[in-house]
Amino acid sequence: xxxEVIRLDQITKxxxxxSGDVVALDNVSLSIQNGEFVAIIGPSGSGKSTLLxxxxxxxxxxxxxxxxxxKSITRxxxxxxxxxxxxxxxxxxxxxxxxxxxxxxxxxEYPYTLKYRKKDTTGRVSKLLSLVGIHEDLARxxxxxxxxxxxxxxxxxxxxxxxxKILLCDEPTGNLDSKTGILVMSxxxxxxxxxxTLIIVTHDPAIAAQADRIITIRDGRIAEDGx
Amino acid sequence: MTHDIIVAMAVRNVKINLxxxxxxxxGITIGIISIACMGMLGSNMTASVTESLSxxxxxxxxxxxxxxxxxxxxxxMSSGTDNLTKSQYxxxxxxxxxxxxxxxxxxxxxxxxxxxxxxxxxxxxLEVSVMxxxxxxxxxxxxxxxxxxxxIGAQFAEDNDLKVGSRFTVGGSGVKVSGIVESRGMSxxxxxDNAVIMTKTMYESSFGAKDxxxxxxxVLNDINDADTVTDDIDSQMNRREETVxxxxxxxxxxxxxxSVTTITSFATxxxxxxxxxxxxxxxxxxxxSVTERIREIGILRSIGTQKREIxxxxxxxxxxxxxxxxxxGMILSLIMGYFFIHIMIGNTKYFFTYGSLIHLPxxxxxxxxxxxxxxxxxAWRGAQMDPIEALRAE
Numbered sequence: 001x002x003x004e005v006i007r008l009d010q011i012t013k014x015x016x017x018x019s020g021d022v023v024a025l026d027n028v029s030l031s032i033q034n035g036e037f038v039a040i041i042g043p044s045g046s047g048k049s050t051l052l053x054x055x056x057x058x059x060x061x062x063x064x065x066x067x068x069x070x071k072s073i074t075r076x077x078x079x080x081x082x083x084x085x086x087x088x089x090x091x092x093x094x095x096x097x098x099x100x101x102x103x104x105x106x107x108x109e110y111p112y113t114l115k116y117r118k119k120d121t122t123g124r125v126s127k128l129l130s131l132v133g134i135h136e137d138l139a140r141x142x143x144x145x146x147x148x149x150x151x152x153x154x155x156x157x158x159x160x161x162x163x164x165k166i167l168l169c170d171e172p173t174g175n176l177d178s179k180t181g182i183l184v185m186s187x188x189x190x191x192x193x194x195x196x197t198l199i200i201v202t203h204d205p206a207i208a209a210q211a212d213r214i215i216t217i218r219d220g221r222i223a224e225d226g227x
Numbered sequence: 228m229t230h231d232i233i234v235a236m237a238v239r240n241v242k243i244n245l246x247x248x249x250x251x252x253x254g255i256t257i258g259i260i261s262i263a264c265m266g267m268l269g270s271n272m273t274a275s276v277t278e279s280l281s282x283x284x285x286x287x288x289x290x291x292x293x294x295x296x297x298x299x300x301x302x303x304m305s306s307g308t309d310n311l312t313k314s315q316y317x318x319x320x321x322x323x324x325x326x327x328x329x330x331x332x333x334x335x336x337x338x339x340x341x342x343x344x345x346x347x348x349x350x351x352x353l354e355v356s357v358m359x360x361x362x363x364x365x366x367x368x369x370x371x372x373x374x375x376x377x378x379i380g381a382q383f384a385e386d387n388d389l390k391v392g393s394r395f396t397v398g399g400s401g402v403k404v405s406g407i408v409e410s411r412g413m414s415x416x417x418x419x420d421n422a423v424i425m426t427k428t429m430y431e432s433s434f435g436a437k438d439x440x441x442x443x444x445x446v447l448n449d450i451n452d453a454d455t456v457t458d459d460i461d462s463q464m465n466r467r468e469e470t471v472x473x474x475x476x477x478x479x480x481x482x483x484x485x486s487v488t489t490i491t492s493f494a495t496x497x498x499x500x501x502x503x504x505x506x507x508x509x510x511x512x513x514x515x516s517v518t519e520r521i522r523e524i525g526i527l528r529s530i531g532t533q534k535r536e537i538x539x540x541x542x543x544x545x546x547x548x549x550x551x552x553x554x555x556g557m558i559l560s561l562i563m564g565y566f567f568i569h570i571m572i573g574n575t576k577y578f579f580t581y582g583s584l585i586h587l588p589x590x591x592x593x594x595x596x597x598x599x600x601x602x603x604x605x606a607w608r609g610a611q612m613d614p615i616e617a618l619r620a621e
Contacts, residue, residue, distance in 0.1 A: 100523065
């Protein structure tokens with residue numbers, strides 16, 4: 001299991017509500033290898049997003065254990081979890097989630113600055129931006145001056161800046177037209193080919209079909225797991 | 228530096244909501260102006276009052292003990308019935324002369340007549356040498372060369388239309404004005420402004436009390452000797468029973484000064500209410516800023532920003548507003564304070580002194596601290612937000 005990047009060990013997530021507890025994830029066990037391209041699909045309310053939050057260290061399970069790169073996250077405090085998100089995980093969201101105050105370039109540079117405590121002088125930010133097809137002039141613009149496809153490409157560059165092992169994508173093409181969606185998917189697949197572990201949560205069967213492995217979640221459980 | 232990007236984001240957010248930030252800063256500015264101006268007014272007033280009173284601060288007044296209550300009217304205005312004996316005078320001279328200049332004062336309220344007008348006024352009897360030492364500020368004329376010539380106070384001269392050479396009667400004896408003493412203001416030793424000052428010889432021949440003074444004044448060489456001299460006189464002359472009373476004028480001066488300080492401190496306290504109002508407004512604005520940016524906080528947290536960096540970002544925002552308000556407040560305080568003090572006190576002699584200007588950085592610091600404190604809770608709220616919840620916000 002030397003190549004295992006993520007392992008979920010019988011995790012359960014329960015949200016206590018006044019009307020009764022809601023079991024969002026029910027005894028889920030899962031192992032994801034380095035360099036895999038995994039699609040997580042399932043109907044609304046099936047627990048996909050909860051699973052993604054667990055994988056992204058944004059939340060911890062009620063019971064069970066999660067190992068990222070061999071380390072258990074359930075025993076980590078907020079500081080360590082935040083550090084892990086910064087170093088190991090690249091997030092790509094459906095709504096792009098770029099910081100409106102910063103330019104495209106600064107958005108990509110931001111996690112780098114958090115990690116290295118200095119501005120990028122290596123040219124990495126510019127290189128990543130040109131990799132996703134955002135040229136220098138465009139990089140000076142604020143997110144609200146860019147198209148959806150451009151914003152998502154900036155978001156991909158941002159996710160890559162600290163060279164994370166895992167790319168977590170939540171409906172990455174959900175807010176894009178089909179042509180731009182194909183472009184974004186081709187970038188993501190290219191990254192996967194270069195060795196990044198790619199996990200995509202999606203409704204879209206066409207996106208899921210491109211993955212090496214499809215995990216179907218239903219009622220908080222893994223209903224299917226196969227290629 | 229990671230700090231740079233956090234600071235840059237704080238600066239940008241202040242800029243984006245510029246009007247709102249400026250309005251909040253103005254609140255702080257007003258608060259700072261009010262406390263700085265009140266503080267400066269207070270210290271200028273104290274300095275001004277102290278100066279006008281300090282002329283009398285180096286004096287000790289020894290008067291006969293007048294019995295119960297220790298009262299006996301204002302000093303320098305005694306009625307002439309209670310006098311110090313010749314031996315008491317000699318004893319006081321013996322004790323106090325090594326610390327300063329000692330002289331006896333005769334004083335009485337006596338009838339003055341000029342033409343048909345007749346009224347009562349304060350009359351002093353002093354040796355000519357004492358006059359030359361104590362009243363060394365004549366506006367015109369000279370010191371009495373004969374027993375029937377007198378000095379009069381500036382106010383007395385003006386009120387009664389008297390000049391050098393004018394004649395009138397005091398206690399039935401005709402006198403001639405030889406000189407006019409410049410106005411000295413209120414003083415504990417001798418109040419000459421409204422008085423007639425005659426020679427000791429003439430006083431004693433008119434009103435008696437030969438060598439028995441109403442009071443003995445000591446002008447100290449060093450103001451710090453006041454307690455020593457007071458204690459010496461007290462221990463040597465009031466051993467068996469109270470025979471003399473020593474009044475230390477410096478104590479009165481410090482009392483008046485401290486009263487002025489108390490009043491202005493109270494005014495400053497009231498002025499600081501405006502800072503409280505400003506604090507509430509900063510608090511409100513920072514809460515708004517946090518609420519508006521919940522989603523942004525969610526993004527920041529999800530991509531690896533620590534809680535304390537979020538906290539810092541909002542605290543920087545509050546600090547920036549504070550710095551803006553404080554700088555504006557300091558500049559305006561300097562200008563407004565100057566004119567305010569010019570109008571209230573009449574001069575700005577003490578404006579550019581340490582004691583006065585220190586209120587500027589002091590008020591600035593208070594304003595800034597209040598600003599940061601009011602931003603602290605909203606910042607903490609922002610930092611504590613659950614990233615998943617925050618990301619869901621629209």
